[in-house]
Amino acid sequence: MSDAVGILAIVGLGLIGGSLARALRERGAVQRVIGCGYREPSLRRGLELGVIDEFTLDLDEALDRADTLVLCTPTLTASDVLEKILPRLSGGAGPLVTDVASVKGSLYRTAVAAAGVMPPRLVLGHPIAGSERSGVDASRADLFVNHRVILTPVEDNDPDAVARVRAMWELTGAEVVEMSVAQHDAVLAATSHLPHVLAYALVDALAAAPDSDEVFRCAAGGFRDFTRIASSDPVMWRDIALANREALLGAIDRFADHLQQLRDAVDAGDAEGMHETFTRAKNARDAFADILADREKG
């Protein structure tokens, strides 16, 4: 089993990278884990926790030694790191490389702009898993169990490289699916990036009211759940919005159309129209809750 991943380099040791290392270790699927990054304290912490075996601040060293390298930095940093390592990956050279960033189009464009084609052993991916907590201290071996990992292979990719990245994620207990770069970015814009923008916009609209203190004091549990994601990291979400600009604009516009239709129904006192929309949405939401419940049963 230890040949599956070989020597694993995790670039950016936080919740996701740490959890991947823990999961693969637990399955005996790695020979050795090298942490790599520019923040020595989290790397030292990873060593203390036994998540990694050693660390380096030198990206070239990680590239030289790793069989598999996973970019686990935030979205925009992943583009920067990718630019640095691309020259080492051309023509199928270097280790197997994948990533975990929330947007795939920006990385794909970075790769193709710099290298002309997608390096055959660079397979872009995205585990749909997270936690309110962040950092290597929050990492857990079971973070990906029954969660989806989306891979977005392209024609230039080596099928063996895609199969290896898939096998790595399957070892963590994840369900691996493939889609196109554009489909991934559209789906994530709709289910994740747009809801964050809506939650931020709602809380900001309320906070702008002259009596905002009183307004928040009258809010209840439904509001708490609805706005929880507005407590997310502003830098991370600014970067995701920058990286997934086009798909996010499309999702905002489709949502704004639906909101306008509902507004018209409210304005017209169209009881039947509202009831239809609310019922359709409730049925879809209840079906989604069933999917999640099944996933949690495993």
Added chain:
Amino acid sequence: MSDAVGILAIVGLGLIGGSLARALRERGAVQRVIGCGYREPSLRRGLELGVIDEFTLDLDEALDRADTLVLCTPTLTASDVLEKILPRLSGGAGPLVTDVASVKGSLYRTAVAAAGVMPPRLVLGHPIAGSERSGVDASRADLFVNHRVILTPVEDNDPDAVARVRAMWELTGAEVVEMSVAQHDAVLAATSHLPHVLAYALVDALAAAPDSDEVFRCAAGGFRDFTRIASSDPVMWRDIALANREALLGAIDRFADHLQQLRDAVDAGDAEGMHETFTRAKNARDAFADILADREKG
């Protein structure tokens, strides 16, 4: 203590009415509780559970015998019931009457349209408490503890009646505040009715996509929390949207302006603008979470 509320009639015995009866019983603040409604099964169930002492399907009987009558039916039904009982309340006649509906303006207009003025002993109110569960089986004596109850007294109200309704809610452990009818409806539109409309609109927009199954399968925990309220009862929310039309339209429009500003920032790649908005929203949301945490500590 048993003089505080006297004989209590609960019209519409569900989660809220049942919880009010339980809370006041537990404090020894009621002489007797009469359940009233047109659905005999839930009244029988209330009797079995010991939430009420007796029931009647005859509203006039409840009016004749009660010292305090609380309308606990859904929003639009409350208007209908109010119309029926208004002739009995003119000039300060009849029992002390209050309600729990989510919208106050529609009831106020009903009262004034029928009676010319607000009956002095009809004091409108709204406890900001609820649960995913509904019905008298879900009722609990502590439902209102540390929750807000908003009263919306008007000039025509008898100050003694307002004080009595306040005292009744304080006995349940609630924090009672007063605001105008218009302010209540604007605050609830912003913190509750608008979020429900947004959640319904989002889920409906996603469900309309050709690949909606796949889309929902890629959604994660943030989406679950954000859309939980889209599983709410479509009839109840249709009625609230009808009853609070004007305030809800205002809230939708203010939100749409904020969303448009954020859309412009995404479109322009305005990193600073997005970061500012997201940070302002995160700070407001974190402060709100602190308010809720304090409330839960009691």
